[in-house]
Amino acid sequence: MAPGVQSKRIYEPVSADDGYRVLIDHVWPRGVSRERAHLDEWARELAPSDELRRWFDHIPERFPEFRRRYRNELAAHADAVTALRVNARHERVTILYAARDLEHNNAVVLEEVIRQRPEQAADASS
Numbered sequence: 316m317a318p319g320v321q322s323k324r325i326y327e328p329v330s331a332d333d334g335y336r337v338l339i340d341h342v343w344p345r346g347v348s349r350e351r352a353h354l355d356e357w358a359r360e361l362a363p364s365d366e367l368r369r370w371f372d373h374i375p376e377r378f379p380e381f382r383r384r385y386r387n388e389l390a391a392h393a394d395a396v397t398a399l400r401v402n403a404r405h406e407r408v409t410i411l412y413a414a415r416d417l418e419h420n421n422a423v424v425l426e427e428v429i430r431q432r433p434e435q436a437a438d439a440s441s
Contacts, residue, residue, distance in 0.1 A: 322410040322422035334407030344413035
């Protein structure tokens with residue numbers, strides 16, 4: 316298993332290639348037991364705020380603005396993001412989420428932020 320970061324729905328089967336599994340949703344996913352989740356971490360602080368989540372409402376046309384706002388929220392949790400970035404240098408990090416939309420969700424944004432150098436991530440949130 317190569318180091319790096321990936322994202323996938325928590326409803327997908329656990330894989331040996333997942334490495335460090337971190338859930339970034341504020342609410343526990345419906346229908347998933349803690350045993351089945353095989354989590355290493357539940358990073359609720361990295362979930363979008365309730366206000367932002369409600370505003371976005373999984374409407375794809377709002378995703379660019381959601382991305383910008385969510386990056387700003389993530390900047391307030393730089394230590395947690397940095398910890399995942401450092402972890403991804405040593406082992407695979409799998410960001411787990413429950414949203415149905417595979418392209419327009421918080422995990423996509425967090426994965427982008429982790430892949431960027433810290434100074435790029437800060438510039439992109441402005």
